[in-house]
Amino acid sequence: MFIGHPAAAFAGKRLAPRVGLGTLFAAAIGLDLLWPFFTLAGIEHFRIDPGNTAFTPIDFYDYPWTHSMAMALVWSVIAAIMYRLFRKPWRDAIVVGAAVFSHWILDFVTHGPDLPLWPGGPKVGLGMWDSKPLTIIVEGLLFAICLVLYLRSTTARDRIGKIALWALVIFLGLIYLANLVSPPPPNWQAVAWTAIAQWLFVAWAWWIDKHRQARE
Ligand SMILES: [Zn+2]
Secondary structure: OOOHHHHHHHHHHHHOOOOOHHHHHHHHHHHHHHHHHHHHOOOOEEEEOOOOOOOOOEEEEEOHHHHOHHHHHHHHHHHHHHHHHOOOOHHHHHHHHHHHHHHHHHHHHHOOOOEEOOOOOOEEOOOHHHOHHHHHHHHHHHHHHHHHHHHHHEEEOOHHHHHHHHHHHHHHHHHHHHHHHOOOOOOHHHHHHHHHOOHHHHHHHHHHHHOEEEOO
């Protein structure tokens, strides 16, 4: 899933208004933020395979350390503990951990059966990506609902709080559309480096958060 992960981050703000939006973005996109480093280091692998599913030309055949269910749980616990180390409330730390795990749940719904339960274990995935229309409807709706939740729980402090948020929303939407219509990427390295660029969204969300506040 792509915009489903930022969607989960937006929804997280509703559950834990004190947690920064940048932190929630880092958590919800989390596994995909780690994944390009694991692939570039040669620890995990994928290949370009046009038609792998209707939605994506990528065959995620080997990513047990970032995308197995067991490791997703481990990353979730690590994230929660790291957050707690900053002397934050346990409640908020648990929301951060849950945001990390939400990534696996959303990927489980969308991916074909390529997500191992544990490294070397059986692979699962409900395969929503086999249908382009279904993916667009479900992911689009999820994004819209979570964005509304976010808009209801925060308000802009200044103009940047409005403009930066809507610019991000439009940018995410455009990338999503571009993904749908563009030809398969030239090679796996291009995909990995593009994935690293997702760290930009974390910084962007952090910036938005500085210019918005929780509603009373
Ligand atoms: Zn993922």
